[in-house]
Amino acid sequence: MEKLQVGRATITWLNGGVNFLDGGAMFGVVPKALWSKKYPVNENNTIELRTDPLLIQIDDKNILVDSGIGNDKLTDKQLRNFGVLEQSSVIQSLEALNITPNDIDLILMTHLHFDHACGLTEKTSDSFESIFKNAIIYTSEVEWNEMRNPNIRSVNTYWEMNWKPIVNQVKTFTDELEIIPGLRMIHTGGHSDGHSILVFEDEGNCFIHMADLMPTLGHQNKLWALAYDDYPVTSVHEKQRWMDFGYKNNAWYTFYHDAYHRAVKFDEKGEIQEIIKRKRYSYN
Numbered sequence: 210m211e212k213l214q215v216g217r218a219t220i221t222w223l224n225g226g227v228n229f230l231d232g233g234a235m236f237g238v239v240p241k242a243l244w245s246k247k248y249p250v251n252e253n254n255t256i257e258l259r260t261d262p263l264l265i266q267i268d269d270k271n272i273l274v275d276s277g278i279g280n281d282k283l284t285d286k287q288l289r290n291f292g293v294l295e296q297s298s299v300i301q302s303l304e305a306l307n308i309t310p311n312d313i314d315l316i317l318m319t320h321l322h323f324d325h326a327c328g329l330t331e332k333t334s335d336s337f338e339s340i341f342k343n344a345i346i347y348t349s350e351v352e353w354n355e356m357r358n359p360n361i362r363s364v365n366t367y368w369e370m371n372w373k374p375i376v377n378q379v380k381t382f383t384d385e386l387e388i389i390p391g392l393r394m395i396h397t398g399g400h401s402d403g404h405s406i407l408v409f410e411d412e413g414n415c416f417i418h419m420a421d422l423m424p425t426l427g428h429q430n431k432l433w434a435l436a437y438d439d440y441p442v443t444s445v446h447e448k449q450r451w452m453d454f455g456y457k458n459n460a461w462y463t464f465y466h467d468a469y470h471r472a473v474k475f476d477e478k479g480e481i482q483e484i485i486k487r488k489r490y491s492y493n
Contacts, residue, residue, distance in 0.1 A: 210300060210473045211221030211485055216391070216411030217218055221264040222471055223302035224485070225277025226330060228253040234436040235424070240339060246429030249469070252348040255292055258425070259487070260324050262299060263418065264306070265409075266461045267391055271308060273316045274407065274418060275465055279327030282370065285411065297328050301338075309392055313341045317394055318348040319420035321356045325465070326371040327485045339378060347388065349396040350381040352403025362439070363401070397451075400435065407452060415460035416472070418465030422448050424466035426484075452479070 213220040232254050236244040236311070241254075250256050277297035287293075291448070319325065330337045348356075357437040359367040372379075386394045397404055400421040407418040421437075421446055421458045423429065431449045431459060434441035455462060456477050463472045474483040 215416045216414030219266045224298045226297045227295045232256045239437040258466045270314045275325040276328030313344045316346045316363040320401045322366045330374045332491045339374045346378045349403040397447040415458045
């Protein structure tokens, strides 16, 4: 598992699963001739994407960022349509670090789409239950409200089995919340109405988790928004704001979806300064 130290924060990437989605959908109106130079695409026009939670350890707290695609939650049709090649092994990743699900103190949900939230709960004999029973789960108030009352579009990604078992663990915020000193959760909207990012600052060290505003390094361009975005213009403006902030503050940018890179640091001109690549494995 890849790790990154940023100030007093240790970040470890867990194995949350892998799927393949339509490259055109992931890059919206951007022509394939342009985006295919930035991110690999196969003969089916699909691109490989991870759903790997970040474990952030700060001040003796175990903090999970999103939860992976889960296990045994998707139908055969969904597995096929979403191109799921591998489901989650988050618990096994934690075990390798001598951490149990009960040791997770906080879960920061950037948003609650199925590929981020399915790992919060698991099947029982006749229902679903929370996996991380001792954790406080943070998400924006807007996101939590839509999760429980999806509209005609979002009903396809906000699922009852992912929220009902955790209802007593969830705490919400409106605009911004300092989770622990230096680590902020900030509501941006864009990808979803309630989408949030994370910003950590500690004595000149900084990382920004842009979540699905910049799901891969291939999405660095401030104008490149996803067809999946509910509010793409908001995505563009928020990406511009936080890319400018990160460039000026020599920040690391961390990824949940990128199948090739874990984190990248840019200079003030947006040129790559440092990069952490993901170890590549063969799938059976």
